[in-house]
Amino acid sequence: MSSKSVTILGSTGSIGQSTLDVIARNQEQYSVFALVAGRNLEQMVSDCAVHKPQFATLSCADANKQLAERLNALGSATQVVDYKQDMAMLCQHSDVDMVMSAIVGAAGLIPTLYAIEAAKVVMLANKESLVMSGQLFMDKVRQHGATLLPIDSEHNAIFQCMPEAIQGHHDATLTAHGVTKILLTGSGGPFRERALDTFADISVAEAVAHPNWSMGQKISVDSATMMNKGLEFIEAKWLFNASADDIEVVIHPQSMIHSMVQYSDGSVLAQMGQPDMRTPIAHALAYPQRINAGVAPLDFSAMKDFSFHAPDFNRYPNLRLAIEACKAGQSATTIINAANEEAVAAFLAGQIRFTDIYAVNADTLAAMSSQYDECLQGILQCDGDARRVAQQQIKSRAN
Ligand SMILES: NC(=O)C1=CN([C@@H]2O[C@H](COP(=O)(O)OP(=O)(O)OC[C@H]3O[C@@H](n4cnc5c(N)ncnc54)[C@H](OP(=O)(O)O)[C@@H]3O)[C@@H](O)[C@H]2O)C=CC1
Numbered sequence: 001m002s003s004k005s006v007t008i009l010g011s012t013g014s015i016g017q018s019t020l021d022v023i024a025r026n027q028e029q030y031s032v033f034a035l036v037a038g039r040n041l042e043q044m045v046s047d048c049a050v051h052k053p054q055f056a057t058l059s060c061a062d063a064n065k066q067l068a069e070r071l072n073a074l075g076s077a078t079q080v081v082d083y084k085q086d087m088a089m090l091c092q093h094s095d096v097d098m099v100m101s102a103i104v105g106a107a108g109l110i111p112t113l114y115a116i117e118a119a120k121v122v123m124l125a126n127k128e129s130l131v132m133s134g135q136l137f138m139d140k141v142r143q144h145g146a147t148l149l150p151i152d153s154e155h156n157a158i159f160q161c162m163p164e165a166i167q168g169h170h171d172a173t174l175t176a177h178g179v180t181k182i183l184l185t186g187s188g189g190p191f192r193e194r195a196l197d198t199f200a201d202i203s204v205a206e207a208v209a210h211p212n213w214s215m216g217q218k219i220s221v222d223s224a225t226m227m228n229k230g231l232e233f234i235e236a237k238w239l240f241n242a243s244a245d246d247i248e249v250v251i252h253p254q255s256m257i258h259s260m261v262q263y264s265d266g267s268v269l270a271q272m273g274q275p276d277m278r279t280p281i282a283h284a285l286a287y288p289q290r291i292n293a294g295v296a297p298l299d300f301s302a303m304k305d306f307s308f309h310a311p312d313f314n315r316y317p318n319l320r321l322a323i324e325a326c327k328a329g330q331s332a333t334t335i336i337n338a339a340n341e342e343a344v345a346a347f348l349a350g351q352i353r354f355t356d357i358y359a360v361n362a363d364t365l366a367a368m369s370s371q372y373d374e375c376l377q378g379i380l381q382c383d384g385d386a387r388r389v390a391q392q393q394i395k396s397r398a399n
Pocket residue numbers: 009010011012013014015016036037038039040041059101102103104105107125126127128151152153213214215216217218219277
């Protein structure tokens with residue numbers, strides 16, 4: 001395998017750090033072209049020293065200025081560039097083979113589209129960009145001939161369980177290949193058994209304490225409300241050319257099966273492994289080969305429970321809302337994604353209660369018309385309008 005050069009968007013985060021870990025274990029095959037993140041200066045300085053990227057940038061202008069000074073003082077060969085002006089170059093440079101899209105939220109959309117437009121191998125963790133712009137995003141993948149590999153553990157699992165002939169073909173007809181159902185598993189989060197009448201008292205610390213996975217704060221809260229599974233439902237629709245009826249959500253509290261594909265002959269293929277994102281990251285980096293991810297195999301003799309059940313929409317109203325939005329169309333999914341980002345940020349900042357996240361999302365969707373163009377400008381307009389409406393909702397509920 002010849003050496004691949006990788007740009008990592010969101011390098012200081014949970015997925016970014018796991019990506020650097022896998023690359024460090026496979027140094028003959030991968031090098032880091034650029035590191036891109038938000039404001040975590042210390043992590044960026046240290047990662048530049050260890051991984052020696054050609055370029056680095058932070059979206060926070062003050063932090064980026066300090067980054068340049070710090071790397072200069074260290075005699076680093078890494079060039080610090082401007083986040084906005086140089087983003088296209090960092091994603092599209094002819095030396096770049098692969099781009100890891102792991103900025104959290106809508107901020108990841110434009111950089112990911114740059115990578116797609118240059119026909120790079122795009123490893124997609126940033127589900128929000130696909131949820132907010134699904135048709136446009138997939139049209140661009142097809143138009144530019146980019147390779148899109150799912151990093152989200154469920155979608156990476158589904159990808160692995162799909163017939164080899166249609167892996168990475170985003171417009172294959174599932175039934176023509178014997179696929180009858182995509183079984184999207186979810187843990188149910190930290191509140192799977194908590195009394196419903198105590199949900200309004202849920203603290204930030206409780207909400208970000210995922211039972212199985214170590215992740216960033218936003219996705220951890222999404223797992224607790226199961227909006228994460230709702231976003232993943234929409235993500236699966238686009239990645240696998242599925243309809244809402246083709247996808248079923250199954251609660252599997254142990255997070256050992258990462259999702260399944262059911263076939264017309266009664267077979268169900270599952271992908272299993274430790275709840276460690278280095279496995280899907282290594283899968284995408286090496287596809288269709290395999291590399292060491294540093295992840296221990298499952299020990300079946302030590303496994304106790306292995307259970308499955310249907311989700312309860314009273315406990316997880318955000319999941320129902322997202323599935324309804326998926327059926328309603330593009331603007332509805334752009335709206336719930338934007339509202340949810342605002343609501344989760346407000347919850348993390350202590351401005352609203354846990355139960356207000358659903359109220360903000362549902363009321364924002366109800367307050368808005370869904371008549372937006374599906375071009376990039378229309379999507380960004382819809383996203384911005386939804387954030388303004390969600391902010392009004394947040395103000396009216398603020399503690
Ligand atoms: N963590 C996981 O296991 C999984 C994550 N995902 C998805 O991957 C994405 C990343 O998640 P995760 O790694 O957990 O999140 P983290 O919060 O840990 O990391 C987010 C990254 O995005 C950067 N960032 C945030 N805002 C901006 C911005 N405006 N401009 C540029 N960079 C920015 C952060 O930079 P900084 O910290 O320097 O400010 C950080 O590098 C999300 O979309 C999530 O849904 C999907 C499946 C699993």
